[in-house]
Each structure stands twice: as structure tokens, then as C-alpha cells.
Amino acid sequence: MSITVANVRQRVAAAIEGLTHQPEPTATAMEFHESRWDLVGATEPQGAAHGAFAVLALSTKFGSEVESSHRSRGQLIGTARTDIGVRWLYRLRAEAYVSDFDDALDAESRIYQALTHHRSDGLRVSVIEMRREVIGDGTWLRGEVVVRTDHQLDI
DSSP states (O other): OBOOHHHHHHHHHHHHHGGGGSOOSSTTOOOOEEOSSOSOSSSOOOGGGTTEEEEEEEEEEESSTGGGOTTTOSSSEEEEEEEEEEEEEEEOOGGGHHHHHHHHHHHHHHHHHHHHTOOBTTBEEEEEEEEEEEETTTTEEEEEEEEEEEEEEEO
């Protein structure tokens, strides 16, 4: 089954957006909402950015040069790996900095769990790494979960 890179991105986004519809584990847990922006720009996030996430297709590679060549393959589908970046934001309040930071790490854990438990025909999802940095004069935690997806792609 062939899956486009756009569809890979959409399936990953849907897995995270699905967290919003699950029971919240704590009163401070946030709801996730997909952003139109990639959440990396140099501008200061606005209040509505709390819980925002963006899913970006970072790169797509074929298993080998033969996989990506129509002439050397009898099939019109090749095995591909698309790396996805899931970027997210969490607001850190000065009066509750440590507990907000811990809550943000819990939110990141929920993203990780959604991705590692994701089941989708023709798509395998593996988390490669999780990174995070404090931005905006210490008022925001921006994280990124880097995901490897394996799928078939039309040549």
C-alpha cells in the first residue's frame, strides 16, 4: 500500500490530536491543537500557543537507489523512510515554574505514547529522539519529538 508523504504527516498529526479526546490524567494536562505554524520562528509565542503542536516532514529517503528508480524496479512502489518532527509548546508560569515544567514533560510523554502506540495500515512509526529547550525569557518550553516512519511510496 502506497502512502504519500502528506498522508504520513496527516496520520501523525491525527494521532496527537486524538489525545485531546482522551480523559486527562491530571487537572493541569493540556489539550493539544495543531498549529498552522512550525513553532520554530524567532517570534515570542502568544498565549494561545499553549498546547500547540506542528507536524513537519523533515526528510524522505528511499531504502536504496534501486528503490527510487522506475527503470530498475518492476514495481511502481518503493520502500521509503520519512522523518517527521513534532514540535510543541508549553507555557511556563513564573509562579509555578517547576510544576509547569514537570507538566510539560508529562505532555511530551503523552505525545510519545500516542506515537509509539499508533497503528495504521502501511505505516510503521518509531520515535527516534525527544529534544526540548526553554525559550522566551524562560516562559515557554518548546519541544520536538523526532519520528521515523517507514512506508511504501509511489515512484
